[in-house]
Amino acid sequence: MDKIKTLIRMFKIYGKMDLLWFLRDTKYCLMYIFSDMISTLAVVVGVFLLAVKFDGIGGMTEKEIIFMLGYSVLVEGVFALFFISNNAGQISRTIGRGQMDHKMIQPLPVWIQLATEGFSPVSGNGVLLCGIGLVYYSISSSEINVSGIWIVLLLINLIASCTIMISTIYMLSCTAFYAPAAAEEIASVGIGMFESLKNYPLGGMNKSTQIFFCSLIPVGMIVWFPSRILLGKFDIMIFMIMAAAIFLVLAVLIFKKGMRYYAKYGSPRYSSFGHR
Amino acid sequence: MIFLKLYLNPGAHCRIPVFLCLNFKKGIKFMKYKVLKSCWATVMMSAKQVFDGNILTISGEYFIKFMQFIMFTLIWKSLIKDGKSFDGAELSQILTYSLMASILKPQLDIVTPATSALWEGSIIGRYTRPISVIGSLIAETIGRYWIPVFLFYGLPLWLLSPLLGINPFPASFFNGVMAFVSLLLSISLGFALDLLFASFAIRLKNGCWAATRARESIYSLLSGALIPFIFFPWGLGKVFRLLPFGSIGNAPLTIYTGIESEIMIIVGVQMFWNVVLWIAGIKIFEKSEERMISFGG
Amino acid sequence: MQNMVHQDIPALVIDNVSKIYVQWQRSGKIKDIVKNLFSPERKEIKALDRLSFKVSSGEFLAYAGANGAGKSTTIKILSGILQPTSGNISVLGMFPGKDRIKLMENIGVLFGQRTELWWDHPVITSYEWKKSVWNIPQNIFDENLAMVTELLDLSDILKTFARELSLGQRMRADLGMLLLHNPRIIFLDEPTLGLDVLAKKKMINFLKKLNKEKGITIIVTSHDMDDLEEMAERIILLSKGQIAFDGNFEELRKVQNNSSRLIITSSGEAPVLDEMELIISEEGKHSYKFDKEKIKINEIFKKLSQYPEIIDIEIIKAPIEDIIADLYNSWKK
Numbered sequence: 001m002d003k004i005k006t007l008i009r010m011f012k013i014y015g016k017m018d019l020l021w022f023l024r025d026t027k028y029c030l031m032y033i034f035s036d037m038i039s040t041l042a043v044v045v046g047v048f049l050l051a052v053k054f055d056g057i058g059g060m061t062e063k064e065i066i067f068m069l070g071y072s073v074l075v076e077g078v079f080a081l082f083f084i085s086n087n088a089g090q091i092s093r094t095i096g097r098g099q100m101d102h103k104m105i106q107p108l109p110v111w112i113q114l115a116t117e118g119f120s121p122v123s124g125n126g127v128l129l130c131g132i133g134l135v136y137y138s139i140s141s142s143e144i145n146v147s148g149i150w151i152v153l154l155l156i157n158l159i160a161s162c163t164i165m166i167s168t169i170y171m172l173s174c175t176a177f178y179a180p181a182a183a184e185e186i187a188s189v190g191i192g193m194f195e196s197l198k199n200y201p202l203g204g205m206n207k208s209t210q211i212f213f214c215s216l217i218p219v220g221m222i223v224w225f226p227s228r229i230l231l232g233k234f235d236i237m238i239f240m241i242m243a244a245a246i247f248l249v250l251a252v253l254i255f256k257k258g259m260r261y262y263a264k265y266g267s268p269r270y271s272s273f274g275h276r
Numbered sequence: 277m278i279f280l281k282l283y284l285n286p287g288a289h290c291r292i293p294v295f296l297c298l299n300f301k302k303g304i305k306f307m308k309y310k311v312l313k314s315c316w317a318t319v320m321m322s323a324k325q326v327f328d329g330n331i332l333t334i335s336g337e338y339f340i341k342f343m344q345f346i347m348f349t350l351i352w353k354s355l356i357k358d359g360k361s362f363d364g365a366e367l368s369q370i371l372t373y374s375l376m377a378s379i380l381k382p383q384l385d386i387v388t389p390a391t392s393a394l395w396e397g398s399i400i401g402r403y404t405r406p407i408s409v410i411g412s413l414i415a416e417t418i419g420r421y422w423i424p425v426f427l428f429y430g431l432p433l434w435l436l437s438p439l440l441g442i443n444p445f446p447a448s449f450f451n452g453v454m455a456f457v458s459l460l461l462s463i464s465l466g467f468a469l470d471l472l473f474a475s476f477a478i479r480l481k482n483g484c485w486a487a488t489r490a491r492e493s494i495y496s497l498l499s500g501a502l503i504p505f506i507f508f509p510w511g512l513g514k515v516f517r518l519l520p521f522g523s524i525g526n527a528p529l530t531i532y533t534g535i536e537s538e539i540m541i542i543v544g545v546q547m548f549w550n551v552v553l554w555i556a557g558i559k560i561f562e563k564s565e566e567r568m569i570s571f572g573g
Numbered sequence: 574m575q576n577m578v579h580q581d582i583p584a585l586v587i588d589n590v591s592k593i594y595v596q597w598q599r600s601g602k603i604k605d606i607v608k609n610l611f612s613p614e615r616k617e618i619k620a621l622d623r624l625s626f627k628v629s630s631g632e633f634l635a636y637a638g639a640n641g642a643g644k645s646t647t648i649k650i651l652s653g654i655l656q657p658t659s660g661n662i663s664v665l666g667m668f669p670g671k672d673r674i675k676l677m678e679n680i681g682v683l684f685g686q687r688t689e690l691w692w693d694h695p696v697i698t699s700y701e702w703k704k705s706v707w708n709i710p711q712n713i714f715d716e717n718l719a720m721v722t723e724l725l726d727l728s729d730i731l732k733t734f735a736r737e738l739s740l741g742q743r744m745r746a747d748l749g750m751l752l753l754h755n756p757r758i759i760f761l762d763e764p765t766l767g768l769d770v771l772a773k774k775k776m777i778n779f780l781k782k783l784n785k786e787k788g789i790t791i792i793v794t795s796h797d798m799d800d801l802e803e804m805a806e807r808i809i810l811l812s813k814g815q816i817a818f819d820g821n822f823e824e825l826r827k828v829q830n831n832s833s834r835l836i837i838t839s840s841g842e843a844p845v846l847d848e849m850e851l852i853i854s855e856e857g858k859h860s861y862k863f864d865k866e867k868i869k870i871n872e873i874f875k876k877l878s879q880y881p882e883i884i885d886i887e888i889i890k891a892p893i894e895d896i897i898a899d900l901y902n903s904w905k906k
Contacts, residue, residue: 006708013705017691020698028486035486039493046497052509054355102689104654106706107677175336186336193340195493196502197347204354217343263656263670265595266649276691 006108010116018085022122033126036084040076040127040195044069047199058201058224063142065201068227070134072199075161075222077128081120083166087274088118089191092173095258096184098267099275110259144231153237157226160244164221165194167244167251177258180269198222218247314407315415322419338429345378345433348502349442363506369533370504371442376529377501379430382421383459384501384525386466388413389420390474391488410561414467447534454539455532461546462524468553469520475557475564499525506535517542520549582666583627584758584790585651590660592621592646592814620646621657622814630757631788633781635801638811639901644794645684647811648760651792652682665757678707681756685763685794688747690735696746697731700753707754714753721749724779741772748776752783758790765800777804798893810900817900826891827866828900834889835861835873841882846873857884862891 022029051057051065060068083089091114094100103113139146172190176183197219202210214220221243228234349371356367377384390413393399402412437444446452473491477484496502498521505513505526516522517530523546530536531543598614620643628634638644649655650662653669653676662669667676683689690699704714722728725745730738738746744764751759764780765773781804784791795801801808802822810818810825818825826833836858837844843854848868849861863873870888877883 009705009708013702017694017698017702021693025693028480031480032486035490038490042490042493042497046503049508049512050355050503053507057351057355101649101654101684102687104673105652105677105682105689107674107708108706109674172336172340183336189337189340193344196496197344200347200351205350209350213347217347219347263654264658266646266655268596270687272687276689 003109003112006112007116010108010112011119014085014116014119015121018120018122018124029123032123036080036124037126037130040073040130043195044073044199057204059203060201063138064227064231067135067138067142067144067231068201068223069199070131070136070138071157071227071230072131072223073127073134074131074158075165075198076195077125077131078158078162079165080124080127082115082124082162083118084124085120086117086276088114089166089169090173090187091170092176092183092185092187093274095173095176095262095267096180096269097273097275098180098270099272100259100262100267101270102275150230154230156237157229157240160240161222161226163244164218164247165198167247168194168218170251171247171254174254174258177261180267193217194219194222198224200224201227214243218243315411318407318412318415319419319423322416323423335428338425341378341381341429342433345374348374348378349440365504365506365533365535368443369447369535372444372533373504373529373535375433375437375442375444376532377525379434380459380528381501382425383463384466384499384528385492385495386417386463386470386524387421387492388417388467388470388474390470391477391484394474394478394484410467410471417467446532451531451534451539454543455528458528458531458539458543458546461543461550462528464550465520465524465546465553468550468557469524471557471561472553475560478564495521495525498522500529501525504530504535518545520553523549582630584630584632585628585664585792586662587627587647587651588625588661590621590624590650590657590662591619592643592650592655593658594618594620620814621650623660624811624814624816625660626809626816626819628790628792630790631784632790632807633784633805634790634792635805635808636792636794636811637796637798637801637808637897638817640796642811643814644811645762646814648682648684648762648792648794651760652680653677678754679757681751681754681759683747683751683759683761683764685766688735688743689750690738690743690746692736693734695732695734696727696738696749699735699746700731700750703750703753709754713755717753717755721752724782725749726775740767741769744768744772744776748779756789758792761791761793763795764793765795765797773800780804798897802893810897812901822893825893826896827864833863833865834887834891835863836887836889837861837877837883838885838887839880839883841880844877844880844883846876862895 047057048065048069051060051062056062056065079089087093094103103110106113138144144150169187169190173183173187175186197213200219201224202213202220203224205213210220214225221240225234226240229237229240352367352370352374356362356365356370362370390399393402393413399409402409407415434444446455473487477487480487498516498519500513500516500522505517505522507513508516517526523542527536527542527546531539536542594617596616596618598616624643624647636644636647646655650657651664651669653673656670664676665679667679669676689703690696691702694702700714700718703709704711709717722731725748727745727749730742730746733742735743735746744767748764761780765776768776777800780791780793783789791804793801793804807821808818808825809816818828834852835846835849838858840857843851843859846861846863849863852860852862854860865888873888874886877886
């Protein structure tokens with residue numbers, strides 16, 4: 001109960017600070033919002049153009065592709081909402097620059113800090129709104145039967161997709177504990193991989209390839225797989241939940257190992273760049 | 277005796293007035309050697325700093341790049357059946373296109389330390405070196421991004437590509453030569469664009485990172501490095517290939533693979549953009565210099 | 574802020590603590606690059622070597638040493654950021670490795686050349702963030718905010734963005750932020766670094782007042798020995814991870830037989846004083862070092878009376894910087 005109260009308290013303060021930034025530095029905040037929207041849409045547009053040219057790809061029609069892309073933008077939006085600020089989603093920068101010290105001197109568990117300090121309900125909502133708009137458009141022009149249960153399914157899949165994505169990024173970022181300089185930007189590489197690959201449907205590939213891209217390199221689990229569930233093409237929802245749980249547990253274990261290494265050896269470098 | 281003077285001081289990094297003298301040949305040789313030596317030292321320092329970790333930590337980035345490449349080859353294979361062509365391009369050409377796009381990404385998507393150096397204020401350090409600022413940034417780019425990626429990713433991938441069923445060779449000898457020329461023009465254009473971007477970014481102050489992010493995404497779409505222009509509907513590809521971004525990515529790749537037949541037109545467009553953007557880039561960089569040095573950091 | 578009295582429980586106890594780091598070595602040669610990728614060369618560095626000391630509640634401790642002596646490592650271990658390779662530590666009766674969160678509610682840490690302020694927010698917003706994270710009750714926050722605003726002269730900068738503060742202003746703001754949650758111990762790593770003379774003086778006076786009136790235990794590291802002497806009663810000197818000296822500044826002077834300086838201004842040559850060592854002689858000013866325990870002042874004046882060209886005489890304590898420099902040199906040998 002205490003932890004939940006602490007979480008809510010932290011979300012409140014970071015939300016407030018994000019709002020204050022928007023009110024004080026409105027010009028820059030708007031720049032960030034728009035650039036995020038442009039970046040996300042630019043990636044999505046490429047796949048859309050391919051779908052138009054080929055009349056659908058990976059066993060999905062053009063309309064289904066639009067829904068899938070809308071879902072993709074929605075996932076990006078949720079990621080931006082919770083992890084875009086303070087390098088929360090690019091944790092390798094924090095680790096690689098020796099900035100974990102700043103977290104260690106706060107009277108909060110590290111996981112609460114990591115889960116809350118990226119919260120940006122104002123500056124991070126641009127992409128989310130785009131995603132909501134795109135999903136709404138695709139639903140209204142398709143045959144998806146939107147009900148209360150479907151919306152719950154959508155939310156569960158969203159949470160699962162984001163969990164898998166952030167867990168993978170954290171697992172990659174843990175290399176920064178062992179090689180701070182070399183792995184400082186590895187989170188950006190991981191995010192780039194998801195941004196460029198998650199929008200492509202795996203339908204046209206063989207089973208082993210699909211399994212590979214839904215497990216070891218889980219780009220398929222972020223958008224393609226949950227889209228199929230929401231489009232009614234795949235019934236077994238439990239796979240998403242199980243996958244999210246497995247990735248989360250792995251990420252926690254690997255991160256804890258990294259933190260033990262950090263506590264033993266510290267960080268040989270420090271740079272305040274990007275800190276607060 | 278009047279000696280050869282090569283102005284490489286911070287204020288004249290873009291201008292190289294040369295005073296010929298009796299020791300002309302020796303002077304030129306000496307100065308070129310000095311400049312090259314300085315640049316090479318910067319290149320090597322930037323390259324070495326990448327290797328501070330062990331093989332696992334360094335290879336993570338290359339593994340992810342490789343996975344991205346594999347994913348794209350699988351996507352093209354699922355879209356274009358073997359033996360069939362699409363808009364005049366065969367599957368083998370598209371796969372070679374993807375291969376070279378992946379190998380040459382650092383050269384086709386040039387991001388120098390200019391923007392981050394301006395933001396951090398470390399740009400000032402470049403002005404205290406006896407080497408042109410732009411030369412310094414170019415040397416750092418080559419050292420930090422080109423050499424390690426070429427040695428540990430590009431070259432091995434190119435050599436192993438036949439095992440993946442991909443032809444790594446150009447469509448013909450002439451295509452190969454022209455693709456090399458086009459690549460040089462792309463690289464030049466890439467540096468010009470980055471210089472322009474950095475000069476504008478400094479005016480955005482806190483917003484420069486937002487602009488960087490948008491730039492990278494727009495580049496991915498408009499350069500043709502990710503998705504060849506022949507796959508764009510509504511004639512969009514024909515429009516994009518005439519734009520600066522398209523001249524960077526799409527140009528050398530389509531020439532190399534033989535997808536593009538109007539090679540001279542493509543190269544001509546690249547030369548045009550090089551002239552326009554270098555002139556604009558240098559002018560705007562000079563105008564923004566003081567702002568860069570005083571604001572940065 | 575609560576008034577604290579000296580208590581019997583020590584504020585911190587370090588018992589036989591050692592800390593070993595592993596440093597990667599690079600020759601810089603190209604031929605070694607590939608070898609280093611698979612089998613990197615490593616070197617073990619012993620940052621702390623069986624370190625043991627206690628600090629009582631309300632003490633003001635100067636923790637000094639040459640570069641690489643182990644000062645920052647000690648602070649990080651005390652704050653729970655690093656774990657010792659061996660040995661035991663307790664801070665306020667808590668174990669930093671296990672009780673980090675509870676410990677952070679009771680101590681404050683400020684690392685040198687780092688800030689805890691939010692760059693793109695005014696100082697007051699950073700303070701409000703601290704209030705949330707440390708869960709400081711509103712009344713205590715208001716009381717402490719008023720106190721630090723007054724004592725550190727923050728009223729002009731509370732609404733200023735942290736990115737626009739000068740170094741001195743930023744240090745004051747950071748110190749103010751450190752104190753908002755009533756810490757019982759504060760660790761300061763190079764707090765006076767880069768400050769001008771006036772700012773330094775203000776900071777030192779503030780810290781002394783904090784220690785004297787509020788009873789807060791303060792451990793400060795610095796290279797500026799004059800500052801440390803002004804602030805602290807006790808000094809621990811570290812050398813290669815071990816304690817080289819633990820006592821007060823007077824005892825430190827005696828250790829080097831170097832407790833005083835005699836400075837003579839004369840129009841002639843430097844007087845010959847057998848029991849003293851002439852350190853420097855330039856432009857009519859001659860400095861000698863001597864141990865005032867061994868040489869009486871009246872004897873000095875007796876000898877000097879033979880030199881009519883003497884214009885002025887000054888007897889001062891040996892600058893602590895000189896003593897420390899001599900010590901560092903002797904350790905190197």
